[in-house]
Amino acid sequence: MQGSMLAGASSTSVYSLGARIKNWKLRSISSRSEKRVLSVRPLVPTALGLENTLGVHRRGLIRKGEEFVVRATSIADNSGDSDFVPADEKAAGGSIGRTVYVGVLVALWYLFNIYFNIYNKQVLKVYPYPVTITTAQFAVGTVFVLFSWATNLVKRPKLSLSQFFVMLLLAAAHTLGNLFTNMSLGKVSVSFTHTIKAMEPFFSASLSAVFLGKMPTLPVVLSLAPVVGGVVLASATEAQFDWIGFWSAMASNLTNQGRNVISKKLMDEEGSLDNMSIFSIITVLSFLLMVPVTPIMEGIKFSPSFLRSAGLDVKEVLVRSLLAAIFYHAYQQLSYMILAYMSPVTHSVANCVKRVVVIVSAVVFFSTPVSAVNALGTGIALAGVFLYSKASKLQPSKPKSS
Numbered sequence: 001m002q003g004s005m006l007a008g009a010s011s012t013s014v015y016s017l018g019a020r021i022k023n024w025k026l027r028s029i030s031s032r033s034e035k036r037v038l039s040v041r042p043l044v045p046t047a048l049g050l051e052n053t054l055g056v057h058r059r060g061l062i063r064k065g066e067e068f069v070v071r072a073t074s075i076a077d078n079s080g081d082s083d084f085v086p087a088d089e090k091a092a093g094g095s096i097g098r099t100v101y102v103g104v105l106v107a108l109w110y111l112f113n114i115y116f117n118i119y120n121k122q123v124l125k126v127y128p129y130p131v132t133i134t135t136a137q138f139a140v141g142t143v144f145v146l147f148s149w150a151t152n153l154v155k156r157p158k159l160s161l162s163q164f165f166v167m168l169l170l171a172a173a174h175t176l177g178n179l180f181t182n183m184s185l186g187k188v189s190v191s192f193t194h195t196i197k198a199m200e201p202f203f204s205a206s207l208s209a210v211f212l213g214k215m216p217t218l219p220v221v222l223s224l225a226p227v228v229g230g231v232v233l234a235s236a237t238e239a240q241f242d243w244i245g246f247w248s249a250m251a252s253n254l255t256n257q258g259r260n261v262i263s264k265k266l267m268d269e270e271g272s273l274d275n276m277s278i279f280s281i282i283t284v285l286s287f288l289l290m291v292p293v294t295p296i297m298e299g300i301k302f303s304p305s306f307l308r309s310a311g312l313d314v315k316e317v318l319v320r321s322l323l324a325a326i327f328y329h330a331y332q333q334l335s336y337m338i339l340a341y342m343s344p345v346t347h348s349v350a351n352c353v354k355r356v357v358v359i360v361s362a363v364v365f366f367s368t369p370v371s372a373v374n375a376l377g378t379g380i381a382l383a384g385v386f387l388y389s390k391a392s393k394l395q396p397s398k399p400k401s402s
Contacts, residue, residue, distance in 0.1 A: 105338050110354045112331035114361045117190050119324035120182070121366070126312055129301050130182035133321065135294045136302065137178065138287035140325035141332070145280045157277040166262075170278065171285035173259035178286075178328075180252035187245030188238070190362035191370065191378075194355040195234045196249035198381045199227055201388045203257040204347075211261050219391035223384060230381025237374040260339060260347060279336040283329070346389070356382055 123133060148154040159167065184193045202224050208214045235246060259282075273281075300306070307314045339347050359378065363370055 102338065102341050105334055106350060106354075109331055109334040109338060110357050112327045112334065113354055114358055116324055116327035116331055117185070117194075117358055117362060118365055119320045119327065121185055121190050121362070123317060123321050123324060124182065124186040127307075127310075127317055127321075128186050129298050130179060130186050131290070131294050131297045132302050133324075134175070134179045134182050135287070135290040136321055137325040137328045138175070138283060138290055140322065141283040141329035142287040144329055145283050148280070154276060154280060157273055157281060159273075159281070163273065167278070167281045168285060170259055170262055171282040171289060173255045173262070174282045175286040175289050177252050177256035177259060180248045180255065184245045184248035184252065187242040187248065189240050189368050190366065191359045191368050192234070192238050192240060193245065193249050194359050194362070195378045195381060196231055196246060197253055198355055198378075198385060199231055199250070200253050200257055200351055201385055202227060203253045204261065205388075205392075207257050207261040217391070217394065219394055220388065223387040223391040226380050226384030227388065228381075228384075230377045230379070230384055233377030233380065234374050235377075237371055237377060239369055239371070239374075275336045275340040276333075279333055283332075346392075353385075 149156040205216045205220060304314045307317055
């Protein structure tokens with residue numbers, strides 16, 4: 001190499017030699033930088049081969065014919081709204097292709113949530129046993145997870161002892177979040193439950209400050225005022241108000257956002273589990289946590305003989321319960337897939353937009369009576385969520401450490 005460079009110097013100027021040495025150094029630095037960047041694994045959903053969607057491949061490998069070309073990937077800024085950067089913007093269709101892909105996931109997330117709330121509310125109206133229903137929903141999800149592991153659709157994760165205890169904590173929050181939601185839906189209307197749950201940004205911002213060290217700015221704090229005020233106004237004028245339903249929805253906000261923030265922190269750590277592995281593990285653990293609790297809290301209330309003795313159509317209840325459980329697992333899985341593309345705050349805002357769609361759908365489907373003041377309170381709360389999403393984008397980025 002040195003001899004070649006000296007030979008070139010004999011036929012070129014000193015300036016040319018200096019330029020070549022500079023270029024050689026730059027290529028060397030670029031090569032080392034590329035290797036360092038490639039050591040960071042992109043957080044791409046691995047279920048059902050989704051890592052190949054839109055041409056995005058793991059570890060920055062892009063297939064061209066029969067060859068694999070290694071390309072450097074950018075390291076995402078943790079202070080931004082997105083923590084995912086494709087290995088090749090062109091292969092992923094650029095920002096437009098990525099936006100379309102995430103948009104499809106969000107649309108399916110909304111649709112499955114609508115179906116879940118409708119079927120779940122129909123079952124809870126005639127079968128008021130939220131603990132049993134919650135256990136059944138986790139049981140169906142566990143069947144899907146075990147099937148995906150057995151068929152290698154999703155690689156079964158291996159946990160260290162410390163990871164297991166973190167997963168157990170997430171599973172407990174996940175279990176309580178769904179249980180409290182079912183308790184609220186069993187006591188009040190779907191629209192009122194989701195109006196209360198519009199306060200999720202408040203819990204998300206608070207928990208992000210505690211666990212992620214992301215302190216909210218003054219505009220963010222001020223934007224939470226209409227969210228809280230709107231929920232208070234809607235609650236004061238709710239025709240079907242119930243304190244158990246109200247506090248259950250509030251507890252669901254706390255546990256669900258705690259789960260999202262903690263899981264996001266875990267996914268951001270180098271060498272940690274991917275989002276689909278986290279969801280699969282906590283689904284199974286949640287079912288195992290609920291199995292001993294259910295008969296203690298509600299007894300054996302899911303047998304066909306009990307349903308017939310209660311004057312219920314066994315087939316109708318079982319079919320709607322199964323559909324609710326399937327849609328629950330589907331929308332929760334999509335929620336975890338989307339969380340890999342968003343910060344907890346942005347995910348919470350998207351979740352609140354979803355509530356607008358769910359509230360309108362539930363009001364129309366169940367013909368829920370809504371007063372003008374109640375609608376105004378809901379509107380103020382949702383407007384506060386919009387202001388919150390705008391204010392959260394104004395937060396200054398943390399300086400990157402070298």
